[in-house]
Every structure is written in C-alpha cells, then in structure tokens.
Amino acid sequence: MNLMHPDPPQPSDGMIICNDVHKWFGEFHALRGITTTVQRGEVLVIFGPSGSGKSTFIRCLNRLEEHQLGQITIDGIELTSDIRNIEAIRSEVGMVFQQFNLFPHLTVLENITLAPIWVRRWPKGRAREVAMDLLERVGIVTQASKYPGQLSGGQQQRVAIARALAMQPKIMLFDEPTSALDPEMIKEVLDVMMELAASGMTMLVVTHEMGFAREVAHRLLFFDHGQIVEEGTPEHMFNDPQEERTQQFLAQILS
C-alpha cells in the first residue's frame, strides 16, 4: 500500500455520521456540536423543547439548511456544497414535513410520481405502478385521482409519506409529522410509520408522541439549546434519565 496516499477513512456501518456539526443563523448558534451516528435500519426519535434545534438538525441532513462546521456523511457521501453530492443525497433521503407540503395543483398520484419521473427518469407506467403500490401500503388507494385539498390532514400526511417513499430512499426524516393533525388522525399516520420502521427503514423522527417512541424507537436523543443533552434506549430515557433537564422535560410532557 502506498503510504503517501492512504485510503480515505472507510465509513463504518453508519448510515448517517455527524461529527461536531455546528450551525448559526446570523449570530444565533442553533446547533452547537452535534456528534452522533445512525446505524442502518435504526429508528431514532428526537425530542426536546421548542427552539432547541431539532428541525434545524434534520434539515441539515438533506441540505435544506447548510451546516457551517463539522462533517455530515450520508451513506458514505459527505455533504458539501458540491451540487452533485446534494442531489445524490436528496434522492436517497425522504422527508416528511409537519405541514405536509403536498403540491396542491397536482393529484395525489401526480404528487407521488413526479420525482420518480423527473428525477429518476422512470417511464410513466412504472412510476404509476409503484405509486399505486405505495398508496395501497398507506391505505388510501381510492384517493389517487383527488387533489390534496380534498383530503383530510391524516390522508394528506400519508400521501406525503408515500411521495417520499416513491424515490425508494434509504433514510426517512420526519419533522413533527403528527403535530398539525387532529387527534383522531394521529394514529393512522403513526401506524404507517410503525409499519415502515418494522420494514427496516432508517428513520429519524422529531416527535413528542412518546407512545410511538417507547414502542418503535431504538434510540432517543434529547435536544436542548442546540446540543444533544442525553441519549439512550427508550428504557433508559423513560425509566432512568440521568440529566436533570431531561427529567424535567419528560415530566412535563408525560404528565
């Protein structure tokens, strides 16, 4: 082996590797050194008070926000401002937003087939087949030709999940996917997410649905002031949290 040109450090089995990630909005230090590794197939729940940087963190993972210091490596590709890397990573990473963000001028089916057709360059027929399978999976196959504005919030969020899955991503990011939903619709969305987790998808979920976290998460991250204050398995976090801030916050939201 040529010692002058050693092999680059091999990515471990980590699907997402964050090393000392910092992010500022102007003067405001929103992420203060996030270091964590997410394994393939791991389900991670991120929680913490409002403004603690949860959204900012997962938005850095598909470059909706740009981190200014540290490294983020997704499935072996480092996120830099190289546009090709960004596009490659975005097509591997699906995202589901709190406000659904479906495209209101397109039907449900068109919402789902858009990216496969225009980004993946699949033929229309194949994109449609995959989309119909996904709609079947999220339980709204009968609504394919409706427009988002004609669906309930829970249905819209399930379409949004199907839209993200249509790109066959390796990672799914969820930013408070049930916070904008009426209580009776939360379960239908969580059920879809549980099924997805069971299928082995790598998932990062910002949520305060602690029932979901307890049942599905492999690991929980507690965020405060742009830092990971504490992390651990659901048993650890719910039964034996070490940090005072974690205890306080959990006491608040579980009461």
Add this chain to the structure above:
Amino acid sequence: MVVERPVERLGLIGWLHKNLFSTWYNILLTLLSLALIVAVVQPLLIWVLTQAEWDVVMVNLRLLLIGFFPLDQIWRVWVCLAATMALLGLSRGIWPHIVGGVAPVYGAGLLLLALLPIELNQRLWLVLCGGLVFAGAALSRFLVQRSNQRIIGWVAMGWVLLLPLTLWLLRGFGLVLPVIETSEWGGLLLTLVMAISGVVFAFPLGVLLAIGRRSELPAFRWFCTISIEVVRGVPLVTVLFMFLIMLPLFIPGSESTDNIARAIIGLTIFTSAYIAENVRGGLQAIPRGQFEAAKAIGLNPVFSMLLIILPQALRIVIPSNVNQFISLLKDTSLVVAAGGGIRELLGMADSLMGQAEFQGKQAEVLLFAGLIYWILAYSLTYVSKRLEQHIQRHTT
C-alpha cells in the same frame, strides 16, 4: 344512500324579493338604479334605433375591420377567422365549463351578421365561420364522450400554432401568396394582431423577468429589476414613440423595418414589465414549504420552478394578467398618438371622422369601435373568471 342537497326554488317573486327588495336600503338602491337606467339607457336606445345614421359604419365597414388589406386577398383574413372560430368551437366541446357561453354567442353573432345587406361572398364566409363554431363544439364533445383524449392535445397545439400561422398567411410569401405589407393592414385586424402578438411575446418575457428579479445572481437580478422599473416608470406612448419615431433616427437603416413590428416590440416590452410584477406577486404567495418539498424530493431548481412553483404562481395571477391583456387590447390604440401612421381600429375611426363627408357622424363610428372593444374585453373577463372557478372547484 346519497342524498342530494335540496335545490332552493325561489320563483320570480322570491328572487326579486331576495335580491332587490329585501331591506329598505336595498329597495332604495333598486329604485335609484332603475331610475338611472331609464334616464340613460332610454335616450340612448332611442338614438341608436331611430336617429343614428349607421350607413357611415356600413359604408366603411371594410376599413374599420381590415384597413386597406387588398380586397382580392380578403379570403386570407376569412381563413384565419374560420380557423379561430373552429378552435373556439372545439375548445367549447372539450372545456364547456371554461369557454361557456362565449362560443355559442360568437357563433350565433356571426350567423346573425350574415343577415346584413352585404355581398353574397362575405355572407357565405360568415355562415361558414359561425357554423364552424357549432360544428367544432359538436365534434369535440362527441370525441371526448368517446374518451378520445388525443383531441385535447390537437386543440392545444392548434391554439399555439394559430398566431404564427395567421401572421404568415396574412402577410404571405413569394409568388404563390403575394406579400401584403403590414402598412396595408388596419382596423380591427391590426388591433388584434398587435394585442395578441404583444401578449404572446410579453408573457414569457414577463415570467423570465419575474424569476430574474428573485434570482440569487446579483447582476441578473439588478438587470431585471432595473428594466422592470424603468419601463413601469414611463408612459406607454413614450415607449411607442421611442420605437416608432426615435429608433429610426438613432439606428440608421432601422427606418426601413416594419412599423407594425416595431410597435409590437414596444407593446411587448411595456406589457412584460407589468406581467413581471404580477407574476412576482404570485411567486411571493407560494409558501416556502413548496420550495422545500420540491428540493427534498430531489428536483433541481429548474424542474422545481417549472413543475411546482410556476404552475401555482401563474394560477394565482390569472385575473391580473387577463386585466393586463385587456389593457393592452385597448392601449394598442395609443400607437396612433405615438405617430407613425398606423391605423388600427380607433385610428381608422379617427381618420374617418376627419373626412368632410362623415361630419357629424362621429358618435356612430365611436360607438361601433367601443362596442367591439367591449365585446372582446368582456369575453376575456368572462373566460378568465370561469377558468378561475374551474381551478378552484377542482383543487379543493
């Protein structure tokens, strides 16, 4: 079980009561309006039907409609009109909720005009054009019912090709179809050519300027912003004057270029600045989440603009852009004020009024021109309103 919502049936009395006489101030307003209508409309109607001498319009009909377009080549104009009417009819069959009453009213109007005392030849053309509206509507309705979707693509293509083919046919080429210089075009024909060309060119230009004004590249952004603001700060007459009169003085050789083409360039540049501002408003109304969702599924900026952002932004600004088109339609008359000897509909009316033999008959000519502007402008408003309602109904 499906239960229909009961339809309210008011009857005439009920309707009158609900809409015109429900409260004391409603009654007052109704009576006042009625008095006003009687006071204004009655004398107008009396004048139109008994006193006005419409022969001034009849005698000059050709000048008002097509200017000095040679009579032996007039079939070209008829062919263009026939093609337009056929497309209108076909569209009515495909999109009945959008085209609505415009097609049958135009068709019936053309058939009625055939009753006027005109040459047999022209009468036959009128019957053909009117008939094509109804035939086109019947044909496309039949095809759509048979779920033949290809007709939709053909009709859309027809509309796209209509303007270039029309201009090409009207102007002619070489020996087979002798060239008719645009200096011989005039009247309503010229108004339509200038307004439609203007909007067709101004629309894409305006959209580009609007996108450019939000661009992240400073040079491009400044260029777009400055162009928009300079043009918006200047009256249209000035812009037209620039292109019709000043340009030939500055750029040697350009005086031999087509007057009409220069007028269209002026109208295009002027209109595009306003369209750009409308579209910018539409772009601003699109929530950030739409841009983010488009990025998150991996669309590049161009696709994201073309597939996600623009379709939504343009829908929002349909009404304001149609208003802009209506303004353009009427503002084409300003080419007369700018000089250059162009005689579109109002310019032609104006030069007729200047002639001694038509002294005292200005009102007839102006009313006729006004009526034509109104019919065109109202059709546009009507279709754009229905288009909006259609989009509204189908996405919520």
